[in-house]
Amino acid sequence: MATHVRFPLTEPTSAELFAAIEKILQGDQTPETVQHLAHALEGLTSEAMDFFLFGIAERISLGGFMMKTVQLGAKTAEKGFGMVIRGLIHRLSPEQMHEVATFLKEVTSP
């Protein structure tokens, strides 16, 4: 599924993301829902990396060694984003959480 920001999300990730977003927009900000959103965002991050990094690497036919380097870099970046997501999301105020969810809905909706 192509989104406003032009990278595709798989059906399971987008379903999980939209479900979490909808719950938050309806005022459900229980730890379970927030955890659910964090998980979906990690999925989004991983798929965005596949698209941006590996898509480009494949298009320019990177050799084996370079591809391994890209994979290593991507893993590190993915971990970094994941840490920030998990570290940040539990500290957001209800208003900030609502703002983030609204924006995510806007940019990831087809």
Add this chain to the structure above:
Amino acid sequence: MSNDALQTAFTPFQLGGLTLRNRTIKTATYEGMCPDSIPSDDLIEHHRRIAAGGIGMTTVAYCAVSPNGRTFKEQMYMRPEVMPQLKRLTDTVHAEGAAASIQLGHCGFFSKNTELPGRRSLGPSRQFNAYGLFKGIFFSKAMTHDDIRQVVDEFATAAERAKACGFDAVELHLGHGYLLSQFLSPWSNRRTDEYGGSLENRLRLPLEVVRAVRERVGADFPILCKVNLRDGFRGGLDIDESVQICQALEREGVDAIVMSGGFTSKTALYLLRGDRPLKQMIEVEESWAQKLALILFGPLVIRKYPFRELFFREDALRVREAVGLPLVLLGGAHSAEALATAMADGFELVAIGRAVIHDPDFVRKIESGEIERSGCTHCNQCIAEMDRGGVACVLPDAPGRRQAA
């Protein structure tokens, strides 16, 4: 508001040795028209159009004083190679009856310029640089005294070159969280030598820059300084210290102060107010990592500030009470009433940004009574246009909309 006050805005004004045809200044807004860091013909046409629209003085934005003073590598920096094109620009603006100024600055730690030696930006103190994170510029280096001396000389040389290009004035950038602003701000300046600590010490470098520039450009050449009224976050510069900074600049002999606010790395939209064009910023962002970061954290990193006309007025009035030098009121002057209010308040000059981007003839139309108010909606999508070929209004009927090639 009286018609007399409005008419004052269209009377000539003496700024140092320069006579402006009226009291309006196109404020420096990054144009995005310097591919390979060389001013393009589009940049000349952009300023010609604004000059033809009746502005008193137009300001070419965001010229770095050195290659290492660039925020990103496409930014123009003052050097002999760009001078012929800048001379063409000033000649073109003068032919339309307006004066031309150029904003000179240094980014300090706020850089994603991959051409920086050792990928280290410079700052008053060692500083984490989130903006350069995805370009490998993680931390700034605390400037040594040699670095400081070099930057002072770079500002002076750049100003001297600007004068040789035919510019009628220079605007030194002491605001928005760039290098000189980083020295002024207690948040970013954690030095323990004579350049840090007390306000007197934090002011030392900016004042040395002003002094060096004055020595090179002469007594009659107007020097404007853009300063922050507030950085816009807790721990940053506030209005009480800003008033003292303006008093110190007056003692140093600057010709006018442009009063602004905000710290680009922390409160990016504080200086603009209005809508937050996050989607457009994501679209034009070239770095995949920065794009992703904006999607995930954009609303948290880039805060929204509601727009109202003359949004810096209250703080600017504090400065007005404390200094006698000419002051430029900036921030949401989008109507005849706003111009009249600025004049009635005793500000000598008014800076206009988005209203002129929306319609380069804004000043002429206000003067003739053809319009009362700009059609700018403060959507701020013109910011994203900077990375799409040059700043322009996106509204369908805007006279300042980019024409299809």
